Amino acid sequence: MTSRQFRFLVVGATSGMGWYLTQALVSQGASVLASGRRAGRLRALRWKLLGERARGSILIQTADVLDPSTLDELLGTAIEAWRGLDCLVYTAGIYLPAAFEPSQSKDWSRLFGANFAGFHHLVSAINARVSDRPVHAIAFTSSLAKGGPRESIAYGLTKRLLEDYCQRAGGVLALNRIFLHIVDPGPFRSEMNPTCGVGASEASRRTVARIWKCLADKGSCSACRK
Numbered sequence: 001m002t003s004r005q006f007r008f009l010v011v012g013a014t015s016g017m018g019w020y021l022t023q024a025l026v027s028q029g030a031s032v033l034a035s036g037r038r039a040g041r042l043r044a045l046r047w048k049l050l051g052e053r054a055r056g057s058i059l060i061q062t063a064d065v066l067d068p069s070t071l072d073e074l075l076g077t078a079i080e081a082w083r084g085l086d087c088l089v090y091t092a093g094i095y096l097p098a099a100f101e102p103s104q105s106k107d108w109s110r111l112f113g114a115n116f117a118g119f120h121h122l123v124s125a126i127n128a129r130v131s132d133r134p135v136h137a138i139a140f141t142s143s144l145a146k147g148g149p150r151e152s153i154a155y156g157l158t159k160r161l162l163e164d165y166c167q168r169a170g171g172v173l174a175l176n177r178i179f180l181h182i183v184d185p186g187p188f189r190s191e192m193n194p195t196c197g198v199g200a201s202e203a204s205r206r207t208v209a210r211i212w213k214c215l216a217d218k219g220s221c222s223a224c225r226k
């Protein structure tokens, strides 16, 4: 299968990693359904790619990963447009640099929702609705790596959760032809993290190469387990 034939759902496409990953995928010929909560940013992304006459195609739809009904509608759009899906790229995330404060429990609830639960909701919806071909679900672990300028608790907790989830659910889901991958990008410059030296554009180019590897390896992706 060539990149032109791959159908991607990118969640978290309105800024940072997802914004640049969508551009890299569409410019390489893929079909992308791009999502996030901000409609204006999605429209801007679509106009940018149309203006550049990118090789692939882009659909846009708002959805909130904390609201499973919007995710169901999102998946419905992919199925209606393409009759299936090859790959979920999950880059929705929130970065909280601070230590846990009971007074900020709403922020922590949003964080676990966006960085972890949303991935589970989407994987469950895919598992229930898509059956024509194997689907890969690729999650980006949360925020600054250990040893970064400000180590994030969010990084440690949601990364562990995602790893555990992918390990435990992976075997069962693989029977249903869903392959779970975790990609651990190095810190990059984005709205979320303006302090790092590597641009999100360059980070995305490297990451797309990892995505092609995940798709080629069909569940035994050594690159994902570093």
Ligand SMILES: NC(=O)c1ccc[n+]([C@@H]2O[C@H](COP(=O)([O-])OP(=O)(O)OC[C@H]3O[C@@H](n4cnc5c(N)ncnc54)[C@H](OP(=O)(O)O)[C@@H]3O)[C@@H](O)[C@H]2O)c1
Residues within 6 Å of the ligand: 011, 012, 013, 014, 015, 016, 017, 018, 035, 036, 037, 038, 041, 063, 064, 065, 066, 091, 092, 093, 094, 095, 114, 115, 140, 141, 142, 143, 144, 145, 184, 185, 186, 187, 188, 189, 190, 191, 192, 193, 196
């Ligand atoms: N920046 C770094 O250095 C770095 C390094 C390694 C890993 N990461 C991880 O990569 C992921 C993306 O980071 P980033 O720097 O690209 O962040 P970002 O620029 O802030 O983008 C976050 C994305 O998540 C979406 N999002 C947040 N809450 C959402 C929700 N409830 N429903 C739907 N979409 C939601 C946002 O869209 P809307 O606001 O429009 O909904 C936005 O598109 C995160 O998991 C982050 O932890 C980042």
